[in-house]
Amino acid sequence: MPTVAPLDIEGHVVSTHFLGDIPFFATAAGTIHRLDGGEKVTQAHQGLLTCIRDPFSATLLSGGEDGKVVRIGHDGETTVLAEVPRKWISVIAGGPQNAVAYAVGKTSVVRQGDGSVKEFTEERSVEGIAFANKGLRIAAARYNGVSLHWVGTNAPAADLDWKGAHTGVTFSPDGRFLVTTMQENALHGWKLDGKAGENRHMRMTGYPAKVKSLSWSVKGKWLASSGAPAAIVWPFSSKDGPMGKAPLELGTRANIMVTQVAFHPAEEVLAIGFIDGMILGVRIADEKEALLRRPGKGAITGLSWSASGKLLSFASEAGDCGVIDISA
Amino acid sequence: MTDQTTEAQAAKPIPVTVLTGYLGAGKTTLLNRILSESHGKKYAVIVNEFGEIGIDNDLIVESDEEIYEMNNGCVCCTVRGDLIRVVEGLMRRPGRFDGIIVETTGLADPVPVAQTFFMDDDVRAKTELDAVVALVDAKHLPLRLKDSREAEDQIAFADVVLINKTDLVTPEELAIVEDVVRAINPTARIYKTSRSGVDLSRVLDQGAFNLERALENDPHFLDHDHEDHVCGPDCDHDHHHHGHDHHHHDHDHTCGPDCGHDHHHDHGHHHGHHHGHHDSMSPIHDITVKSISLRGGEMNPDRFFPWVQKITQTEGPNILRLKGIIAFAGDEERYVVQGVHMIVEGDHQRPWKDGEKRESRLVFIGRNLDFAKIEQSFLACQATAKTPA
Numbered sequence: 033m034p035t036v037a038p039l040d041i042e043g044h045v046v047s048t049h050f051l052g053d054i055p056f057f058a059t060a061a062g063t064i065h066r067l068d069g070g071e072k073v074t075q076a077h078q079g080l081l082t083c084i085r086d087p088f089s090a091t092l093l094s095g096g097e098d099g100k101v102v103r104i105g106h107d108g109e110t111t112v113l114a115e116v117p118r119k120w121i122s123v124i125a126g127g128p129q130n131a132v133a134y135a136v137g138k139t140s141v142v143r144q145g146d147g148s149v150k151e152f153t154e155e156r157s158v159e160g161i162a163f164a165n166k167g168l169r170i171a172a173a174r175y176n177g178v179s180l181h182w183v184g185t186n187a188p189a190a191d192l193d194w195k196g197a198h199t200g201v202t203f204s205p206d207g208r209f210l211v212t213t214m215q216e217n218a219l220h221g222w223k224l225d226g227k228a229g230e231n232r233h234m235r236m237t238g239y240p241a242k243v244k245s246l247s248w249s250v251k252g253k254w255l256a257s258s259g260a261p262a263a264i265v266w267p268f269s270s271k272d273g274p275m276g277k278a279p280l281e282l283g284t285r286a287n288i289m290v291t292q293v294a295f296h297p298a299e300e301v302l303a304i305g306f307i308d309g310m311i312l313g314v315r316i317a318d319e320k321e322a323l324l325r326r327p328g329k330g331a332i333t334g335l336s337w338s339a340s341g342k343l344l345s346f347a348s349e350a351g352d353c354g355v356i357d358i359s360a
Numbered sequence: 361m362t363d364q365t366t367e368a369q370a371a372k373p374i375p376v377t378v379l380t381g382y383l384g385a386g387k388t389t390l391l392n393r394i395l396s397e398s399h400g401k402k403y404a405v406i407v408n409e410f411g412e413i414g415i416d417n418d419l420i421v422e423s424d425e426e427i428y429e430m431n432n433g434c435v436c437c438t439v440r441g442d443l444i445r446v447v448e449g450l451m452r453r454p455g456r457f458d459g460i461i462v463e464t465t466g467l468a469d470p471v472p473v474a475q476t477f478f479m480d481d482d483v484r485a486k487t488e489l490d491a492v493v494a495l496v497d498a499k500h501l502p503l504r505l506k507d508s509r510e511a512e513d514q515i516a517f518a519d520v521v522l523i524n525k526t527d528l529v530t531p532e533e534l535a536i537v538e539d540v541v542r543a544i545n546p547t548a549r550i551y552k553t554s555r556s557g558v559d560l561s562r563v564l565d566q567g568a569f570n571l572e573r574a575l576e577n578d579p580h581f582l583d584h585d586h587e588d589h590v591c592g593p594d595c596d597h598d599h600h601h602h603g604h605d606h607h608h609h610d611h612d613h614t615c616g617p618d619c620g621h622d623h624h625h626d627h628g629h630h631h632g633h634h635h636g637h638h639d640s641m642s643p644i645h646d647i648t649v650k651s652i653s654l655r656g657g658e659m660n661p662d663r664f665f666p667w668v669q670k671i672t673q674t675e676g677p678n679i680l681r682l683k684g685i686i687a688f689a690g691d692e693e694r695y696v697v698q699g700v701h702m703i704v705e706g707d708h709q710r711p712w713k714d715g716e717k718r719e720s721r722l723v724f725i726g727r728n729l730d731f732a733k734i735e736q737s738f739l740a741c742q743a744t745a746k747t748p749a
Contacts, residue, residue, distance in 0.1 A: 044452040060452035078418070081449050097421075097449065118422050122445060137424045157426045157442060175428060175441070197428040197441050215428055215441065215480075241481060349452070 034313075034324050038354040041065055045347040047334035049085040049092055051106040055336065055345035057353050058083035062096060066108055067355065074108040076100075085336070086126030088163075093132060095121030101134050101143075113143055125170070127163035131183070133170050135161055140172045142183050152181045152189070160200035165207050173201035173212050178222070192222045194233065199242075205252035209234075209273050213243045217259060219266075221273060234273050236266055241289055247302070249295040254280075254316065256293040256302050261285055263293050263304045263314070282314040283321055294335035294344075303344050305332025311346055313358065328352045373488040374451065375565055376460045378473050380514040381495030382504055383466035386524040390495065390556035390563070391463060395420075399560055401458040404450050406443065408465045419457055421446050425465060427472050430479065436677045436701040437479065438472040444480050451486045459564065460487065467510050470494075470517045471680070471700065474569075478703050491568035494518035494548075495556070498537050499528040505540070505646040515544045516649040516680045516725050519568035520551070527554040544649045547683060547723055569698075649680065651725040654738045658689040659720050663741040668697065668704055671734065676702030678729050684722030687712070689743035697722070 044060040057065040062077035076083075079097030083104075086093050092104040101114040101121055116136050123135035130145030135158035142150045152172065160173035168183040177193040178201055197215035204211070211221040211234075221234030236257075243259035253269045262284035266274040283290065283304040292305035300316040309328025314321050330350025337344055342359040381387050394403055404419040423442045430437040443462065450460065462473055470492055477489040494514045497504070501523075504511035515521055521541050526534055534552065541550055549568070551558050664686060672679060682699040686706075697706035712718055720742075724734060739745060 046452070060449075079449075079453070097418075120421060120423075120446065120449065122449060157424055159441070159445075175426070196430075199441075215439070215444070216430065 034322070034356050034358045036325055036354050036356050038352065039065070039067065039071065041351040041353055043351055044349050045333060045351055045353050046080060047083045047336075048345040048347040048353065049083070049334075049336045050338045050343070050345060051085075051090050051092065053338050053340065053343065054106060055338070055343070055355050056083075056092060056104070057334075057345070057347055058092070058094060059351075062098075064092075064094075064104055064108060064110075068108075072108055074104075074110060076102050076104060076110045081120055081122040082124055084124060084126065086132075088126050088128050089130060091126075093124050093126050095124045095134055101132060103132070114141070123158060123161055125161040125163055127170070127183075128168060131163070131168060133161045133163065135159070135172070138174075140170060140181070142170060144168075144183070150183055152179070154179055159198060160212070162201045162203055162210075164203050165205060171201045171203065171210055173198035178210060178212060194220050194222075196220075200244075200246070202246055202248070204255070204268060205248050208271075209252075209268060211236075211246065211255060213246065215242070217242055219243055219246075219257060223273060234275055236264075236274060236279070239264065245290075245292045245294075247293045247295045249300050249302075249316070250298055254295070254300070256282075256295060256304075258290045258293055260290060261288055263290050263302055265302065265316070280316070280319070282316075282319060283312040285310075292332045292335045292346075294337060297337050297339060297341050299341065303335045303337070305335050305346060307331040309348055309350075309352065311335070311344075311356070313344075324356050324358070325354070373486060374454055374457070374460055375490035375567075376447075376462060376477060376487050377490050377564055377566075378470060378492045379461060379463045379495070380468065380470045380492065380518065381466065381522075381524075382497060382500070382511055382514075384500070385466075385495040385497040386522070386553075386556040387463055387495055390522070390558075391461070393556060394461065394560060394564070397560065399564075401564070402456065403459050403461050403564075404457040405461045405463065406446055407463045421450070425468065427469075434676070434702055436471070437475065437703075438469075439476040439479050440472045443473065443476050444483055447476075447483050447487060454486075459490070467508070468514075469510060470514055474517065474700055475703065478700065478705070489569040491519040491563070491566040492517055493520045493522065493563050495522045495524050496537070496541060498523050498525050498534055498552075501537050501540065502646070509648070512544055512647060512649050513680065515541055515548070518545060518548050520563060520566065521545065521548045522556065522558055522563070523550060523552045524556055525554060526552045540647065544647055544651070545681075545725060546651050546653065547681075547725075648727050649725060650727070650729065650731070651723060652729070652731040652734065654684075654720075654722040654724070654735055656720045656739050656742050658687045658718055658743045659741050660743040660745075661688050661691075663745075664688070667737060667741050668699075671737070672699055672702050672704050675726070675729060679724060679726040681725045682722065684720070685709070686720045686722070687718040 046058045046060050048057045054066055054068045058080055062080040064074050064076050066072050076094050077096030077098050081095050083094040094102045097120050099116040099119045100112050103111045103113055119136050121134050125133045133142045138154050138157055140152045140158050140161055154174045156175035158172045158174055162171045170181050172179045175197050179189040179191055181189050198212040200213040202211050208225050209221055211219055217239040219236035223232040226232040239259035241259045243257045245258040247256045254265050255268055256263050256265045262281040265280040267277050289307040290304055291307050294303045302314050304312045311325040312321050313324050329352045330348045333349050334347035344356045347353050379387050406421050406423050423446050426441040428439050428441040684697050686695040693708040693711050696709045
């Protein structure tokens with residue numbers, strides 16, 4: 033039976049991430065809490081809007097109401113990478129060789145490890161940015177599609193068009209697919225390695241709510257999503273992705289929305305967080321469910337696995353966070 | 361989520377005030393007053409540019425107006441994407457402020473702003489549109505109406521209109537401006553001010569967009585001829601004698617509150633501009649928004665709902681606002697309905713009182729609407745009407 037070590041934090045907690053075996057919790061007020069031989073707190077922002085795990089390094093990246101872009105180390109040390117007075121930084125992405133990208137209005141700013149800065153301006157606001165896994169390339173989600181830019185060249189953007197507002201973007205781990213969340217209750221996907229003339233679009237619809245959380249399984253065989261009273265898990269193992277296939281619906285509960293999903297780093301096991309604070313673990317192979325946490329005070333806003341896959345941290349909008357040990 | 365609603369989600373929605381008005385109408389002055397005067401409340405303000413707001417405040421957010429058409433094939437279903445993001449961020453720490461104010465640019469269409477608070481589930485769950493306040497420059501309104509549609513839209517869409525800079529016009533000019541505002545929007549509360557000097561309690565926390573609350577505050581706001589109608593406490597004008605003859609134009613003219621003459625059956629029938637005394641002062645000629653106040657008896661819900669659904673689907677792009685109180689046959693409660701373009705919402709408000717006349721009233725404000733046809737089809741929804749062939 034998993035054990036839950038609670039951590040109560042004041043106010044809305046935006047996200048949680050592990051760096052090694054140390055869980056971090058980022059609050060909307062701008063504090064970063066970490067459990068490293070006791071609770072340690074550092075102030076990263078005056079008002080924090082987003083905090084992500086840099087997929088390319090053992091650090092966190094955050095953006096705030098104070099216009100700052102901050103890198104946070106495993107010891108909680110903060111480094112201000114950029115500061116844009118009077119602008120909110122709510123979109124941020126980490127790339128290879130310590131590159132960081134963030135959005136300021138209609139512009140994606142890429143700051144490379146050597147401090148050089150490159151800007152890519154779109155016609156509309158940039159709502160999401162992701163780095164490709166190979167090469168220094170970014171995808172900027174915006175109204176009516178996604179723009180792909182090679183950071184090192186001045187070549188024009190490759191545009192992936194689809195009508196509507198795209199609010200977030202992610203590359204599949206193998207780089208063959210690109211998926212966006214939309215203002216509508218839908219995902220949209222593009223097959224990036226398609227032949228000329230081939231239909232490259234993937235529409236993933238049917239959600240009762242907006243999709244705010246996405247997670248790829250190890251090796252990218254599955255893409256899990258929130259936005260329904262079950263985790264909606266799309267199959268991406270075939271060359272055409274989920275085209276013509278129905279998704280799995282895992283952890284179905286009547287009328288209780290899934291707000292967060294996080295795949296285990298090694299196994300095809302999905303952690304599912306709900307709007308009432310409950311957390312389930314579900315194995316893809318047999319869809320077997322395990323209750324990891326009973327309902328709490330608020331919606332789950334973040335889920336993160338430790339590198340070993342034995343610990344799962346969770347964040348809540350009401351501040352009732354914690355760490356679940358599933359090996360116990 | 362029914363009984364599964366958690367503490368955090370059960371919090372009272374934060375009121376949102378939308379401030380519209382042309383450049384120079386006095387928005388910044390009003391904002392500065394809201395931010396600096398001691399009224400015991402704190403407001404988060406979303407602006408397009410910091411501009412001349414000379415006040416240092418953590419809660420002023422600069423945001424690029426970003427209009428999104430919803431992907432549902434409806435051209436009028438637009439929302440402000442940037443507002444969705446900013447409101448989500450603000451609402452994570454709701455204890456910091458008592459309300460949110462959205463300042464739009466002078467040329468902004470107020471509709472996407474308002475629709476954001478209806479069409480986005482997340483925004484809707486945590487906030488409530490309190491009122492749309494339009495500032496009008498008394499001196500320049502006639503000119504604005506000539507050269508832009510937005511000035512008219514802003515008035516048509518407002519719950520509260522501040523006719524500002526009254527010190528720069530003559531009483532006669534002011535009377536014309538007020539008539540114009542009334543003609544565009546018969547249901548708005550109008551205040552006449554100079555230097556945006558309105559009592560802030562008339563602008564903030566109005567509950568004007570919530571029809572149920574609007575009716576509680578001012579039970580007669582749909583009754584323009586009702587003697588108890590509140591025209592705004594600062595209203596000092598005489599509705600009956602304007603001292604000049606523009607009332608005789610009388611084409612689709614909608615009278616101000618307390619207006620004595622019977623106009624309820626005239627709407628939509630006097631289309632001709634048959635006035636010989638054409639007066640270059642009269643900006644009413646530049647108005648393209650019109651309104652109709654419908655009145656009927658008890659309605660048959662099986663006719664009314666399909667009707668209102670159909671009319672908002674087919675005429676949605678032309679309908680700026682609709683508001684009404686409906687009496688349904690056999691229903692002990694008043695039903696209130698309101699809409700923006702294609703969005704219509706309705707709910708039971710309260711039981712009919714003893715002796716209260718059970719009648720249905722509905723106001724449409726819009727463009728290119730066939731009022732005669734709307735009235736006819738509205739009346740055909742009455743419980744006593746003959747079933748249409």
